Amino acid sequence: MTTDAAVAPKVGSKKKAKPVIPQVMRQGPVTPWLYLAPALIIMSFFIVYPMLNTLMLSFENKDGTASAATTCVEGKACWGVLENYHYALTAELDTSSFGSTWNTFWQSSYGNNIKWILLMVTGTVVLGLLVALLADRVKYEPLSKAIIFMPMAISFVGAGIIWRFVYDYGTQQVQVGLLNSIITFFGGQPISFLTTPGLNTIALIVVGIWIWTGFCMTILSAALKSVPGEILEAARVDGATEWVVFWQIMVPMIMPTIVVVITVMIINVLKIFDIVYVMTGGNYGTNVIANRMYSEMYINFNTGRGTAIAIVLILVLIPFIYLNIKRFQEQEAMR
Amino acid sequence: MNRERLANMLGKVPTHAVLILLMLIWILPTIGLLVTSFRPIQDIARSGWWTIFSPPQGQEVYVQNCAECHGGNGKAIATADLTNATLIDKYPRSTQLRAMLRKDINGKPHMGDKAVPDAQTAADVAAFLKQLSGIAASSRFTISNYLDALVGYRGTATYQADCAAGTQSNDLYCDARDFLNPRGMGRAFINTLIVTLPATVLPILVAAFAAYAFSWFDFRGRHLLFALLVGLQVVPLQMTLVPISRIYAQLGLNGTFLGVWLFHTGFGLPYAIYLMRNFLGALPRDLFESVYLDGADHWTAFYRLALPLAMPAIASLAIFQFLWVWNDLLVALVFLGGSNPVMTYQIGNMVTSHGAGWQLLTAAAFISMLLPMLVFFSMQRFFVRGMLAGSVKG
Numbered sequence: 229m230t231t232d233a234a235v236a237p238k239v240g241s242k243k244k245a246k247p248v249i250p251q252v253m254r255q256g257p258v259t260p261w262l263y264l265a266p267a268l269i270i271m272s273f274f275i276v277y278p279m280l281n282t283l284m285l286s287f288e289n290k291d292g293t294a295s296a297a298t299t300c301v302e303g304k305a306c307w308g309v310l311e312n313y314h315y316a317l318t319a320e321l322d323t324s325s326f327g328s329t330w331n332t333f334w335q336s337s338y339g340n341n342i343k344w345i346l347l348m349v350t351g352t353v354v355l356g357l358l359v360a361l362l363a364d365r366v367k368y369e370p371l372s373k374a375i376i377f378m379p380m381a382i383s384f385v386g387a388g389i390i391w392r393f394v395y396d397y398g399t400q401q402v403q404v405g406l407l408n409s410i411i412t413f414f415g416g417q418p419i420s421f422l423t424t425p426g427l428n429t430i431a432l433i434v435v436g437i438w439i440w441t442g443f444c445m446t447i448l449s450a451a452l453k454s455v456p457g458e459i460l461e462a463a464r465v466d467g468a469t470e471w472v473v474f475w476q477i478m479v480p481m482i483m484p485t486i487v488v489v490i491t492v493m494i495i496n497v498l499k500i501f502d503i504v505y506v507m508t509g510g511n512y513g514t515n516v517i518a519n520r521m522y523s524e525m526y527i528n529f530n531t532g533r534g535t536a537i538a539i540v541l542i543l544v545l546i547p548f549i550y551l552n553i554k555r556f557q558e559q560e561a562m563r
Numbered sequence: 564m565n566r567e568r569l570a571n572m573l574g575k576v577p578t579h580a581v582l583i584l585l586m587l588i589w590i591l592p593t594i595g596l597l598v599t600s601f602r603p604i605q606d607i608a609r610s611g612w613w614t615i616f617s618p619p620q621g622q623e624v625y626v627q628n629c630a631e632c633h634g635g636n637g638k639a640i641a642t643a644d645l646t647n648a649t650l651i652d653k654y655p656r657s658t659q660l661r662a663m664l665r666k667d668i669n670g671k672p673h674m675g676d677k678a679v680p681d682a683q684t685a686a687d688v689a690a691f692l693k694q695l696s697g698i699a700a701s702s703r704f705t706i707s708n709y710l711d712a713l714v715g716y717r718g719t720a721t722y723q724a725d726c727a728a729g730t731q732s733n734d735l736y737c738d739a740r741d742f743l744n745p746r747g748m749g750r751a752f753i754n755t756l757i758v759t760l761p762a763t764v765l766p767i768l769v770a771a772f773a774a775y776a777f778s779w780f781d782f783r784g785r786h787l788l789f790a791l792l793v794g795l796q797v798v799p800l801q802m803t804l805v806p807i808s809r810i811y812a813q814l815g816l817n818g819t820f821l822g823v824w825l826f827h828t829g830f831g832l833p834y835a836i837y838l839m840r841n842f843l844g845a846l847p848r849d850l851f852e853s854v855y856l857d858g859a860d861h862w863t864a865f866y867r868l869a870l871p872l873a874m875p876a877i878a879s880l881a882i883f884q885f886l887w888v889w890n891d892l893l894v895a896l897v898f899l900g901g902s903n904p905v906m907t908y909q910i911g912n913m914v915t916s917h918g919a920g921w922q923l924l925t926a927a928a929f930i931s932m933l934l935p936m937l938v939f940f941s942m943q944r945f946f947v948r949g950m951l952a953g954s955v956k957g
Contacts, residue, residue, distance in 0.1 A: 248844075249781045250852035255861060260780035263865075267773035267832055274829025275795055278803030285805060292809075355585070362582045365575065374943065375586045378593070381939035382932050383890030385907040389914070389928040390592045393599065393921060404611045404921075406595055438589065443950065450951050499799045502892045506911055521801050526897065531805050538801045549794045556793045560786075 279542070286312050286535040296532050312536035320515075337515040340429050344436065344500060344516060349493045351437040353486065356444025360452050361474070363445075373449070377442030384439070388506030391435045395421040425513040432514060435503050440496065444489050451485035452478060488555065495548050498541065517541050600925035601704045604721065607921050615703060621691025624684050628677065637695050651696040657685035660692075708926035715747030715909075716923075745901075748930045751909040755889060755931075758905055761824045762888045766831035767839075767880050771873070773832075774839030775865045779851060789840070795833040803830075804897050811898065818902035826894055831884050838949060842876035843869055879949025882942050886935055906931040 285292050287309050289299050300306035307314035320336035322328040333339045359376050363369045379387060396405025397420040403409040408418040421431040455478055463473050479486075501518040504510055510519040517537060525534030598612040626635065629645075637645030645651065654660040664679045673679075680688065707721040714735060716722040726737035735741050742749035776782075777789055807826060808817060816822035846869070854864055870877075892907040899905060904912070910927050939946060 248848070249779055250848060250855060253779060253781075253851060253855050253861070253864075255780060257782065259861060260776045260782040263772040263776035263780065263861075266769045267836060270769060270825070270829050271792075271795065271832050274807065274826060275798055275803060275833070278806035279798065281806035282802050359582070359585060362578050365578055366582060372582055372586050374940070375590050377943075378936075378939070379589070381886060381935045382593075383892070383907055383935070385890070385892050385910050386928045386932045389910065389924050390596045392914070393595060393925065394592045396921075402609060402611075404607065406591065406611065406613075409611050409613075438592070441589075446947055446950055495797055499801070501801075502907075505892065506914055518799070518801055522893070522896075525805060535805050538799075538805070541799055542802055545797055545799065549797045552797055553790050553794050557790065 282535045282538055285531050286539045288312075288532050290530040290532050292531055299532070312532045313540070315533050316536040316540055335425065335513045337510075337517050337520045340514060341498065341500075341516050343429055344433055344497045345494055347430070347433045348436045348440070348497050349490055351433070352440045352444045352493055353448075353489060355437065355441045356446075356489070357448050357486075359441070359445045360449035363449070364452065373442075373445065376445055379439045380442045382439070384502030385506050387435055387439055388503055391431075391438070392422070392507055395431055397421065397423075422508050423512045428508060428512050428514050432503055432507055435507070436497070436500065439503075440493065444493065447485060447489055448482065451482040455481050491548055491551055491555075495545065498545060596925050596928060599921060600708050600929045601706065602922070603703070603705045603707070604920065604922045606703065621687040621689075621694075624680065624687050625691045628674070628680055628684070628688065632675075637692075645692055646696050648696045651692050654689060654692070657682045657689055660689045661685045708922040709930065712923050712926035712930060713747050713749040714741040715744045715750075717746070745904065746909075748906060748909055748927050751904050751906040752930065754899075754903050755905040755907075757820055757903075758823050758827075758895070758899070759885060759888045761820075762827035762831070763881055763884045765824060765828040766835045766884060767877055769828065770832055770835035770839050770880070771870060771877070772865075773836045774843050774873075775861075775869050777836065777840040778844040778846075779861070779864065779869070792833050792836060796837060800830060800893060804893075808897060816898075818899060820899075820903065823894060823898050826898060827884075827888050827891075830894075831887070835880050835884070838880055839873060839876050842873055846872055875945065875948065878942065878945040882938060882946045883949050885938060886946075889935055 287296050288294065289296055295309055296311040297306070297308045299311050300308070305314065320332060320338075322332040334343075359372065363372045366372065382390070393404075394406045395408075396403070397408060397418060398404055403412050403418055407421065412418055419427070422428050459477060459481075460473055463477055468476070499518055500516055501522065504514055504516050504519045505522070508514045510516070510523060518541065521534050521537040521541065524530050524537060528534075595612050598615060599607055602612065602615070629637075633639050633643070633645050643650070654663055661679055661682070664673045664685070666673060679685075707723055710716070711722045714722055716725070716731075716735070718725050718730075718732065722731070722735070722741075725731040726735070731737060734744060734746075741747070743753075744750060777785065811817045811822050816825075850868070851864060854868055859867075890907065892911060895905045895908050896911070899908065901908070901912075906927075910924070910931060913924055913927060
């Protein structure tokens with residue numbers, strides 16, 4: 229733990245004059261562990277042990293009885309004990325040529341997850357920042373924020389139903405879905421949003437943006453409000469336009485918060501499951517990593533492949549775990 | 564001065580326009596769901612929810628074709644009173660209606676110099692006449708969707724209609740017992756409550772002890788352990804599903820509430836401890852020092868001082884954990900499944916395997932949203948505060 233060591237001296241040197249914990253509160257070596265024990269036991273059982281077990285299972289066959297190498301098909305490429313990873317990484321791809329690999333990648337769960345990250349993180353942060361900025365200038369700020377924030381209280385399943393109805397594609401003359409009725413009102417052809425490949429992933433991402441913009445808005449709004457008014461006032465007196473004030477003063481000052489929001493959103497998006505499960509079930513080329521893992525595990529009953537996909541997911545997340553710890557330690561050092 | 568104010572107001576027009584547009588986009592889908600959940604089945608399939616404010620279908624064509632002689636209320640001609648149910652009952656569909664309209668009345672064409680309406684128009688008129696004469700219920704709103712959803716009715720009519728006709732499926736009794744039907748939202752609501760309450764209280768209780776230890780105890784590895792905990796917040800749920808369901812299978816915990824409570828406790832802990840420790844650790848140090856000088860020990864400091872002071876943090880946490888567990892699908896799907904279905908599971912089931920109609924889905928979704936919305940709007944302050952305290956939740 230090099231990061232810990234790097235921060236520890238700072239903490240120590242700062243607190244030397246007055247220790248964080250008063251001298252009179254010193255206790256025996258056992259008492260802290262009595263307070264900690266329930267939490268540590270439960271977390272070891274439900275988080276730490278399963279992670280290790282998942283890692284082991286990912287090298288084994290479908291029910292964890294033999295090595296994954298035994299599942300290799302003769303005459304086809306085999307990665308031995310890593311065969312489940314072979315499956316997890318390449319099964320969705322058509323590797324016959326570079327072009328087909330590229331095309332199938334963007335239809336695969338990985339390609340879709342990348343689309344989710346790019347579009348949903350941009351969408352939520354930009355819209356969240358926009359609402360935070362605009363709401364600050366109007367009298368109905370609480371109402372507008374409550375409306376944007378409301379989807380956070382709704383389950384993904386509920387949101388899925390709400391948006392399935394918006395996207396509804398009527399087979400008859402009448403379109404009862406809001407979007408298609410708008411399209412036909414202006415003379416367009418109704419679109420089957422959820423079954424058209426390419427478009428459907430975007431349609432699902434819109435639902436994600438609808439849910440999570442409130443989260444970004446709240447955090448960014450708090451950051452914007454903490455920017456000292458005098459600085460903005462001084463800039464405006466000097467003749468800076470709102471545009472300049474925003475880009476050259478506000479954005480740089482809330483940049484740390486924007487970075488935090490972006491990392492939190494990336495973590496959330498990587499784990500996205502419910503929206504896809506309820507709206508398309510991962511069909512029509514909308515699969516994402518978490519959904520694929522679920523179907524391998526509980527529909528195909530292949531623990532080896534399911535856990536291998538889970539490990540791929542955590543590998544992608546490790547940089548963010550590291551960032552999270554680092555950010556925490558920076559906060560602690562500033563305390 | 565006035566010109567300045569005017570310019571100021573005009574300058575704000577784009578702000579209002581963009582903001583109000585966004586608010587509309589955000590609220591419309593939910594309003595659509597809510598309105599639809601109160602509409603009768605036939606209406607949902609026939610017209611969009613936004614048409615509830617326009618006059619009923621058929622009225623317009625009735626006014627064009629018939630009102631001139633029969634009057635807007637249908638009573639203008641005493642010998643052909645259109646509010647008379649026995650008369651209207653003779654022309655239930657467009658064919659009978661059009662056949663009658665083609666005949667002469669008193670030696671003159673029925674419609675005068677107007678053309679006999681086409682089949683679609685006639686059907687709309689016939690439908691309107693049924694409402695006018697009281698044969699068909701004219702109500703545009705109904706709570707039957709909610710009844711259907713609560714009892715898990717899956718027929719083609721409504722629960723009430725089937726029960727009145729005695730044609731309900733054999734797992735329905737047509738009395739209060741139906742609210743506990745395992746396919747219904749009533750039972751699922753109770754199950755969700757049973758899952759959520761302990762799964763909210765347990766992690767907070769356990770976390771309070773640990774958070775106190777991290778804030779006011781001095782022990783080796785304190786910082787390292789806490790840094791690890793911060794990392795654990797990011798671990799995705801999916802990592803642990805397989806091993807835990809295997810252990811649960813051996814212990815017979817699959818499909819039990821206990822299993823879900825424990826799982827949610829385990830996964831709620833890292834964030835709960837993190838939030839509580841940030842709060843407890845920020846309490847004034849002198850406060851703790853002085854109770855110690857007065858002879859208190861750690862237990863009294865924890866129980867009488869830290870816990871009461873931490874109430875705002877506990878409130879934030881409770882809302883978070885409540886919403887998280889209430890809205891969770893994955894854990895319920897894997898560890899409870901159909902043996903004790905919760906609401907998210909039940910709705911997911913309606914969507915994926917039964918292809919239930921909108922009347923059922925919209926009502927079911929709204930039933931599941933009711934309590935979270937109440938909690939959210941009454942305690943928004945705590946929710947936002949908890950979120951600002953640093954939120955990464957897996």
